[in-house]
Amino acid sequence: MKPLRVALLGCGTVGSEVVRLLHEQAADLTARIGAPLELAGVAVRRLDRTREHVAPELLTTDAMGLVTREDVDIVVEVIGGIEPARSLLLAAMKSGKSVVTANKALLAEDGETIFGAAREYGADLYYEAAVAGAIPLLRPLRESLVGDHVKRVIGIVNGTTNYILDRMDSCGASFSDALEEAQELGYAEADPTADVEGFDAAAKAAILAQLAFHTPVSAADVHREGITEVSAADVAGAKAMDSVVKLLAICERVPDPEGRNNGGRGVSVRVYPAMIPRSHPLASVREAYNAVFVEAESAGSLMFYGAGAGGAPTASAVLGDLVAVARNRVGGTRGPVEVTYAELPVLPMGETITRYYIQLDVADRSGVLAQIAELFARHDVSIQAVRQEGYGEDAQLVIVTHRAPDAALAATVEGLRRLDIVREVSSVMRVEADEIA
Amino acid sequence: MKPLRVALLGCGTVGSEVVRLLHEQAADLTARIGAPLELAGVAVRRLDRTREHVAPELLTTDAMGLVTREDVDIVVEVIGGIEPARSLLLAAMKSGKSVVTANKALLAEDGETIFGAAREYGADLYYEAAVAGAIPLLRPLRESLVGDHVKRVIGIVNGTTNYILDRMDSCGASFSDALEEAQELGYAEADPTADVEGFDAAAKAAILAQLAFHTPVSAADVHREGITEVSAADVAGAKAMDSVVKLLAICERVPDPEGRNNGGRGVSVRVYPAMIPRSHPLASVREAYNAVFVEAESAGSLMFYGAGAGGAPTASAVLGDLVAVARNRVGGTRGPVEVTYAELPVLPMGETITRYYIQLDVADRSGVLAQIAELFARHDVSIQAVRQEGYGEDAQLVIVTHRAPDAALAATVEGLRRLDIVREVSSVMRVEADEIA
Structure with a gap:
């Protein structure tokens, strides 16, 4: 069976681990894919280092030349960052390569461009390693x-x-x-x-x-x-x-x-x-x-x-994707395409419903709690639990709210800071569970 | 877009949940697949019950007729058991259908036949629901x-x-x-x-x-x-x-x-x-x-x-597979094929390396531990920890071994049962962790 030729972009912690696995697991990978994988080239920033398991003539600083070469089937990108990664991936997909990337920054910042190119050119795009390393998520x-x-x-x-x-x-x-x-x-x-x-x-x-x-x-x-x-x-x-x-x-x-x-x-x-x-x-x-x-x-x-990170776990995720796109090429098929048909709006934080834990240094005198409770009520924030710790100069209040819009909670904290009886708002933390009281 | 026609085999706990989700999530499923899913028929054992969201004319007791019908694209099997499920799935794949099954018994007992048919006929075969319900495993x-x-x-x-x-x-x-x-x-x-x-x-x-x-x-x-x-x-x-x-x-x-x-x-x-x-x-x-x-x-x-089980979680796994095979049909591709190239032997239990926890009622007299230790040594089983609980008539020994072949551990327990000083081997349990001592 004709080998599938892989271009690797980047040879740092993850890249060198990918090279090692390609080398050590070669027989298994061939059996699982139905064709051998062959390294066609490795794009690096500088040529002055030797890389284990990489013949010197495979190293190149011309990444763009590598990803558009006719004898390359699959491009694996582990450089990270927005550019030149984006241009390289777009050029690779345009020239018919399958793409595996671990680039979370690029997918998060400009996923639409990358996903759009995969759709337009009918290219396979896999990126399991971009989130949570080897955890299949x-x-x-x-x-x-x-x-x-x-x-x-x-x-x-x-x-x-x-x-x-x-x-x-x-x-x-x-x-x-x-x-x-x-x-x-x-x-x-x-x-x-x-x-x-x-x-x-x-x-x-x-x-x-x-x-x-x-x-x-x-x-x-x-x-x-x-x-x-x-x-x-x-x-x-x-x-x-x-x-x-x-x-x-x-x-x-x-x-x-x-x-x-x-x-x-x-x-x-x-x-x-x-x-x-x-x-x-x-x-x-x-x-x-x-x-x-x-x-x-x-x-x-x-x-x-x-x-969630580390050279070996991330390389495991990259290899899983590499086998998937390679199998797809052998079978003449392709993987799932992202569909973002729902177009739901992303709500601003202020409209998000959360709960707050608030710790206050307060003056220990009568009427303090009433004044504070009145402030919460004014912002329509309901208190789930309140606890006083210490006395006199050291009096502290711990308040846990019920669920409310974040904007109302933030405004309540602002109001607390302006109250005479509050010496300091010493801790504010959101609470993400119903059981805490 | 032409709808994809689904034949459902079985309409019990899981099947009826699949029908409900097909009905309620129809718009989402269409968007994710790129074509609507349409129920072509539901094979049941008896026709004397009405099923929610299923038009009575879709019900049939002729499962074999249903899976080979020309207007069916995808067969979903949630009957379970070996027969008639096996014959139905084989006939479905032979006549070009994609198959989703939750049938662990069949895949475990005769997976080679089913996987072999998928390879031979080039059929998609997905079975996430067969193990651990909705957990993507x-x-x-x-x-x-x-x-x-x-x-x-x-x-x-x-x-x-x-x-x-x-x-x-x-x-x-x-x-x-x-x-x-x-x-x-x-x-x-x-x-x-x-x-x-x-x-x-x-x-x-x-x-x-x-x-x-x-x-x-x-x-x-x-x-x-x-x-x-x-x-x-x-x-x-x-x-x-x-x-x-x-x-x-x-x-x-x-x-x-x-x-x-x-x-x-x-x-x-x-x-x-x-x-x-x-x-x-x-x-x-x-x-x-x-x-x-x-x-x-x-x-x-x-x-x-x-x-790991239950109608809704299992149906979620079935639906995930259903979307996958439907997308494959829309895209003219197919999913991964099982490869069992390794052909590793399955070792008998006796050769498996395990650890035992053993609890014994023993006569509390001098020399007991020496006699027991000698028995372990004879079987080449090393003791990691031994603890005596109680005295006299109530004396109990708790022994945790190091790792050893299961056959040697089992023979040691047999030997213990035959020792005069052992009144009863009251508990034997394997230990699956190194930390227990």
């Missing part, structure tokens, strides 16, 4: 649940921030100490912005929402808050509520007030640190692991768990 | 992990037995009381044999092993032990070890002594109740839920969790 959403009605996707999709929050929870560490430790262990990069400010999670949330709701969502549509403001006091406050703080990516349908079954008013896509009870399955996701909950009308609650 | 194994090297699949794949064992653990109930409760709640059938004797789990294990190891495995190859012999004392013994008893389906590669990377000596596929530590993620799977752990070389450990 996109394929289940794209294919297994395609006959169901997904209501909600909620998950931990960034390992770096989960490691930091886990350390803050288990050792009482501050954010900066936990970040430093994560950097020493290689879980966080020297410039951790993309992780700790939630950009990485927001890109993944955009891709998940798009697949779950068949509606175009880009990274810019995602409400995003990072974890840099999460304090040891926030984590301790959560602990006192038998809860943990996790950076959550949440994609959900907002039901229509008239209760129509499908579509609803729109979708809400957001990333922020939130409190969840320790009994929630996501609470037990430790260290740099990822896990995603999917709630669908018929399937019920499903959870997917595994390593 | 087969598609990840068939597709996402197809570029990886799966080492082990270990899971809770039968909800009935998990419910019973969970009740025995949480309430100290006996097996028969817990079974009765499960029957009252509808978790167990009037004749619970298929569940409690492990036949259902063994069928699923055969399907999982086949996909994970690309090797033919049938239900008859699976070593199977049910939970009817699990006593309240076994469960209490596990509790004392901070462990739980779960009915596990285990599929694993047995490494080659020379340590070659691929294949190995063969595979071991087995179903039995075993102790796992409470800290193991599978230990926290409660009630009738299912969960499956997959360990792959590059992907690491992945877990899939959800409802």
Whole structure:
């Protein structure tokens, strides 16, 4: 059988692992595909390094030349970033190649262009590695649940921030100490912005929402808050509520007030640190692991768990896609095409329904609670539980609200800050579960 | 766009749910497929009942006539059992239909015939619903992990037995009381044999092993032990070890002594109740839920969790497959074909490496432990931990072994039963984790 020729774009942590697996698993891959895979070329930035299992003559700095070469069947892109990745993938699809990419930034920022090109040119486009590493998550959403009605996707999709929050929870560490430790262990990069400010999670949330709701969502549509403001006091406050703080990516349908079954008013896509009870399955996701909950009308609650990053797990996802597109080429078929027929609006954060946990330093005098309760009532926010801790100068109030529009909750917090009797609003955290009180 | 015509075989719990979803989600399904789905006929055993959303003229008792009709594109089989399901699916594929089935018994008992027919006739064959209900498990194994090297699949794949064992653990109930409760709640059938004797789990294990190891495995190859012999004392013994008893389906590669990377000596596929530590993620799977752990070389450990049975979750999996085969027909393509190129032998249970937990009533006199230790040594079984509980007449020994071939462990237990100083071997349970001591 004629070999299928693979062009690899990028040969860093993931790329070199892909090369190693292509080499070591060659016999198995051939048997599973029905034809051998052959490396046609590897595009790198600089030629001055030798790469294991790559003949020097396969290396090139001319990525565009490589992806349009006639003897290339499949293009695997693990460069990341928007350009030149976008131009390379578009050129590859235009010239009839099948494409495997791990590029979450590109798919989240400009998925419509990439998906549109796949439709236009009839090209296979697979991207399992773009979200949650080796955890098979996109394929289940794209294919297994395609006959169901997904209501909600909620998950931990960034390992770096989960490691930091886990350390803050288990050792009482501050954010900066936990970040430093994560950097020493290689879980966080020297410039951790993309992780700790939630950009990485927001890109993944955009891709998940798009697949779950068949509606175009880009990274810019995602409400995003990072974890840099999460304090040891926030984590301790959560602990006192038998809860943990996790950076959550949440994609959900907002039901229509008239209760129509499908579509609803729109979708809400957001990333922020939130409190969840320790009994929630996501609470037990430790260290740099990822896990995603999917709630669908018929399937019920499903959870997917595994390593969300790293060279080997990401390469496993890339290889799975590579076998899929290779099999499709051998069989003369192609994989599923993204359909974003639903065109649901992405609602602004202010209209999203959430719950708040609020901790206040207050003057301990009579009438304080009445004044605070009156403020909540004015914003139409109902209090689920209130607890006073300490006395006199140290008096603290902990308030957990019922569900309300985020804008009303935020306005209530603003109002609290302006009250004379409130010395400080010491912690504000969203709550993502009904059980916390 | 011309509608795709669907023949449904069976209209029980799952079938009627499929009909409901086809009706209620019609607009969404059309958008996702690119063509509407239309019910061409429903094969039932008796015509004397009306079915919601099914026009009476669509009902027929002539299933064979229905699956070979020219105006049928897709056949959905939710009858279960070997015959007539096998003949119907073979006839359907032969006459060019795409097939979706939830029939684990058939695929486990005679998968080669069914998969062979799909290859021969070039028919699409999807069967996600056959294992673990709506949990997307087969598609990840068939597709996402197809570029990886799966080492082990270990899971809770039968909800009935998990419910019973969970009740025995949480309430100290006996097996028969817990079974009765499960029957009252509808978790167990009037004749619970298929569940409690492990036949259902063994069928699923055969399907999982086949996909994970690309090797033919049938239900008859699976070593199977049910939970009817699990006593309240076994469960209490596990509790004392901070462990739980779960009915596990285990599929694993047995490494080659020379340590070659691929294949190995063969595979071991087995179903039995075993102790796992409470800290193991599978230990926290409660009630009738299912969960499956997959360990792959590059992907690491992945877990899939959800409802493993029930009309709606199973129908969700059927619908996902239905959309997939419908999309394939619209696009003129077809899905992945099973390849069982590896042909690895399935090893007998005796050669499988396991660990035992053994509880003995012994005479409390000097030399007892020496005699017992000598017996273990004779069978080349190494003891990891031994603990004496009680004194005199009530003396009990709890022994946990290191890993050894199952045949040697079984022979050791036989030897113990014949020792004068052993009054009773009161509990024997396999241990599936390294942490228990």
